[in-house]
Amino acid sequence: MSAAPARNIASRQRYRRALRDYVRKPADESSLETGLELGRSILEEGHSLVDLLAIHYKAVSSDVLHSDEVSKKVERANEFLTQVAAPYEMAYLGWRDVAYKLRTANEDLEKRVAERTTAYREAEERLNQAQRIAGMGSWQLDLASGTERWSDQMYRMCGLSADRRPPAPDGVAHFVDGDDIAHYRDWLTLLKQGDDPRPVEFRLHSLDGAKRFVRAEGELSSMQRGDVGRIICTVYDITEQKVAEARYRELQNQLAKFSRQSVMGQMGTALSHELNQPLAAVMNYLNVAKRSLAAPVALETLSDLVDKALRQARRAADVIRNLRDFTARGTTDRLLEPLDEVLKEAYALALFDNKDETKIQFLLDSSVEEAMINRVQIEQVLVNLFRNAAEAMVDSGRREIIISTKRKEEYWIEIAVSDSGPGLPPEIADRLFSPFVTTKAEGMGIGLSICRSIVESHGGTIWVDVAPGGGACFHFTVPDRLPE
DSSP: OOOOHHHHHHHHHHHHHHHHHHHSSSSOOOHHHHHHHHHHHHHHHTHHHHHHHHHHHHHHHHHHSSSHHHHHHHHHHHHHHHHHHHHHHHHHHHHHHHHHHHHHHHHHHHHHHHHHHHHHHHHHHHHHHHHHHEEEEEEEEEETOOOOOOOOHHHHHHTTOTTTTOTTTTTTGGOOOOOTHHHHHHHHHHHHHTTTOOOOOOOOEEEEEEEEEEEEEEEEEEOOOTOOOOOOOOOEEEEHHHHHHHHHHHHHHHHHHHHHHHHHHHHHHHHHHHHHHHHHHHHHHHHHHHHHTTTTHHHHHHHHHHHHHHHHHHHHHHHHHHHHHHHHOOOOOEEEEEHHHHHHOOOOOOTTTTTTTTTTEOOOOOOOOEEEEEEHHHHHHHHHHHHHHHHHHOOOOOEEEEEEEEEEEEEEEEEEEEEEOOOHHHHHHHHTSSOOSSTTTOOOOOOHHHHHHHHHTTTEEEEEEETTTTTTEEEEOOOOOOOO
């Protein structure tokens, strides 16, 4: 490095230190002498007035324009420049020329300060207005001094007027709810350490007695010019959100209560509907057994009738248990069951008293052997569909039910039950699986709703369309294994 640049750097550093000391301390005789001595030394080093003004401008731009009380400090800086430049200009150009140049430089500097101050105030006002509309405050913590600087909205959130200073030494912590203060301090400590913690939620108690729920997000600003750094934090008022969430939870609890009461009512209706078939079968078996007692009959025959009646009684108990579990948990216990056996048993139960009048046809896919189902519940679905099909064909000349299975995509099996009845009225086909929708004069409209719930609990779907030969065809799907 050459001698001239090194001398220029040394001069700037000496001027900058002296300027900072002059701006910070009240003017006295020693500070005036320091300025004069500095001016003489710069003069002796061969610097021109332009050099002096350049040194002064850089020092002011670096240390004065970015500090608090800008106008007052700029005025002090100009006083210092006057002292430093006095011996220099008096020796070379005369005091009139010096005064003119200093006045021009001062006016230019004051103009720039005024422009920056106005722009800063306008930006600050826009920020305050935006924060007031958004219910959002902000504050900064200077880590070197420990002081906080708040936005106007932050003052309002804490019930303070903007002309008051944040309470020292706690700042925002002074207003944090006692149950939340430890959580808040832990979050603040992480920020001071340079970590990036998740936003924190806590309660604020303002001086006007209001309690607010807030969410704070913060970051540690990058350190500049040797500063220790500062934390910049944004605080959102989420009180209305929290109140709405509490109200939503309350409404959810009320809805759950009403739903449980509704389910209890529907469960009673469902039980009466589902128990009718096994109990009717029990009565039929027992009536046959009773009639058989009046005539010579093999003991094996009576035993078989009683066994069948007991099996239907157990089936009725299983219906009650499964409906109870299904309502309480919404899930079912499933096992791999032989599908053809399930279909034939359900058909035998549903059409116990109507086998001779109805033709049955099984079209079963040979590749479909087992399904992952709750046997009792799927039999409930099939019994409902079989009984509905039989009742739909009461006035039909041809009574035929076709039961078919086929493999669908992935691990699904489709089961279809079609009849030769008159079909479904178009106006109710789309809502047939809703509760209390029925085509029967004395029907309750609960059976197909139960079928849909059971099928959906297995992960499948149920739907209806027109059978190939007329009539209705109900389809539903079940898995052949548990989803992976």
